[in-house]
Amino acid sequence: MQILRLKSDHKSAALFLLPVVLGLVIFRLYPIGTALIDSLFTEVFRGGQRTRQFVGLENYLDLFRDPVFRNSFRVTLVFNVFVNPIQIFIALLLALLLTARKPGVGLFISIYIIPVGMSVSVASVIWRILLNPDQGIVNSILMWLGMSPQPFFISSSQALWSIILLTSWKGVSFWMIFLIAGLNDIPRSLYESAQIDGANYLRQTLSITLPLIKRILLFVLVVDTSVNWVLFDPMYIITGGGPQQSTNVLMFEAYRSGFVFGDFGRSMAMVTILLASLLVVVAIQFRLLGRED
Amino acid sequence: MVPTSALAVKRTGLTLTWYLIVFIGMIVTLFPVVWGFISSFRPNPIIFRYISPLSLMTFSPTPFSLEAYFEIFNKGFGRALFNTFFVTASTVGLGLVVNSMGGIVFAKMRFPGKNLIFMVTVFAYLVPFQAIAIPLFILIRSLGWMNSYQALIIPATLNGVVILLFRQFFMAIPDDYVDSAKIDGARWRTIYWRLFLPMSGPALISAGLILFLDIWLAFLWPLIANPSREYAIVQVAIARLTSEYGVFWNEQFAAATITAVIPVIILMSLQKYYIRAVTGSEIKG
Structure with a gap:
């Protein structure tokens, strides 16, 4: 019986897995390989013809000498240093609020997850209008409250923060779902015994809740970072990387190099750097938060 | 007191x-x-x-x-809406089949190297799709797939999260079912189609939702793979509306409403399945 089963499994497994493996190789692994290899070439016009020429690490060396690239790398870093902790902090706050046993919680959750069904591009289209400096409703609300109107996306000091605002509006509820699930898994009895010991809410959150959802927090941080590391839509739809390149993240600059300036060698070198740097960041996150204690 | x-x-x-x-x-x-x-x-x-x-x-x-709604359809939004429906339906349909096939292999079949293939699959699909969009574009261009439905459908069909979800669900089905079906002479094809899929209603809904949202909400890939208007989807059409007719705010809002209302209503009515899907498979898998 056992032997019969093993034998038939091999053939079926190969057939059943064929689409998965083909898709994996063609649409995931091959493009990563392409990025690596193409980043070592450049396209040159010689005698009216386009030819590929091997340039070694020249694309990379050019990048590190290029102030535009250095700025993009810096903007990507700054953006991620702020956007990920902000999103996770708000998501955690909402999750703590929405796991309280209060009437109407279910309805609140349904409303809070509306942005999960909206794309970053639609969110960008809407927030571009809301935060319009001259006719935007946010500015008229600010003026109604007696504050002065703000330039938002057209100011080099506020544009990146405005993008953080809109991506957080869109993203926070998605991360909240994971944290709610994690919080619901914590046994109630732990809190009851803590209450008997006289621990207050803050104390309970810090010494029971946070340690017990550490794995989920790490998971959310890693996935959130890999989303924001390659964020593109708001830059394309709203800012075009400006003003003064203040929102020119790596993903947008990689797109622009290839699709606006036709320099796919430079674009591929940036994609490779994006992937490698994301790997490093995720490794650091695992190193810092992944320890079992 | x-x-x-x-x-x-x-x-x-x-x-x-x-x-x-x-x-x-x-x-x-x-x-x-x-x-x-x-x-x-x-x-x-x-x-x-x-x-x-x-x-x-x-x-x-x-x-x-209702001027804005009429106006966006004059500007070709209907075509984009049709494209989106077609691409989404094809991706969800195909995706349910191929990912559940992968799921049953990883959950129930035995063969050497399974764990290695499983690990590579999970890790490759963890790489954010957006990051490989530009090199993938070079491949699609050389295949002659630029401006086509398959350029959007085929790369989006396989989904690591969905494979994990099916694996998780199938692992919970006792081995006895498989064994007794085999004693009756059933082949894997039959076991998959007649035994596992009919039991997988909740998993199919969850998986379908994830596939649906992933393809409906995508922007960068459809933007670069299908630059022509003929094959544009709604997310790209709305961005064009913004850049080409920047001052027609009512039209952008109308397009945003249509683009968002469909996934939001589906998400809210199937909320339970979606929450179970993302939290179950992504963390415990």
Whole structure:
């Protein structure tokens, strides 16, 4: 019986897995390989013809000498240093609020997850209008409250923060779902015994809740970072990387190099750097938060 | 008695604070959506008129007009909507089949190297798709797939999260089912199609939702793979509306409303399945 089963499994497994493996190789692994290899070439016009020429690490060396690239790398870093902790902090706050046993919680959750069904591009289209400096409703609300109107996306000091605002509006509820699930898994009895010991809410959150959802927090941080590391839509739809390149993240600059300036060698070198740097960041996150204690 | 009533007052105070904070959060969440929805029914000449200073008129869709909705369909939004439906339906349909096939292999079949293939699959699909969009474009271009439906459908069909979800679900089905089906002479094809899939209603709904949202909400890939208007999907069409007709706010809101209302309604009505899907497979898998 056992032997019969093993034998038939091999053939079926190969057939059943064929689409998965083909898709994996063609649409995931091959493009990563392409990025690596193409980043070592450049396209040159010689005698009216386009030819590929091997340039070694020249694309990379050019990048590190290029102030535009250095700025993009810096903007990507700054953006991620702020956007990920902000999103996770708000998501955690909402999750703590929405796991309280209060009437109407279910309805609140349904409303809070509306942005999960909206794309970053639609969110960008809407927030571009809301935060319009001259006719935007946010500015008229600010003026109604007696504050002065703000330039938002057209100011080099506020544009990146405005993008953080809109991506957080869109993203926070998605991360909240994971944290709610994690919080619901914590046994109630732990809190009851803590209450008997006289621990207050803050104390309970810090010494029971946070340690017990550490794995989920790490998971959310890693996935959130890999989303924001390659964020593109708001830059394309709203800012075009400006003003003064203040929102020119790596993903947008990689797109622009290839699709606006036709320099796919430079674009591929940036994609490779994006992937490698994301790997490093995720490794650091695992190193810092992944320890079992 | 005094301490007890003091405690009760404190508890009521906490409950009120809770409702206040949750309510404010809800307003922040809903405001852009509701205001965009209301503004989509304004005729364009007066779209700016009531914004400042703030008044009741700012939040009321009067005079009411469907002009924006007619206008975006004149600008080709209907075609984009059709493309989106077609691409989404094909991706979800194909994706349910191929990912569940992968799921059953990883859950129930035995062969050497399974764990290695599983690990590579999971890790490769963890790489954000957006990051490989540009090199993938080079491949699609050399295949001659630029401006085609398959350029959007085929790369989006296989989904690591969905494979994990099916694996998780199938692992919970006892091996005895498989064994007794095999004693009756059933082949894997039959076991998959006649035994496992009919039992997988909830998993199919969850997986379908994930596939649906992933493809419906995508932007960068459809933007670069299908630059022609003929094969554009709604997310790209709405971005074009923004860059080419920047001042027609009512039209952008109308397009945003149509683009968002379909996934939001589906998500809200199948909320339980979606929450179970993302939290179950992505963390425990």
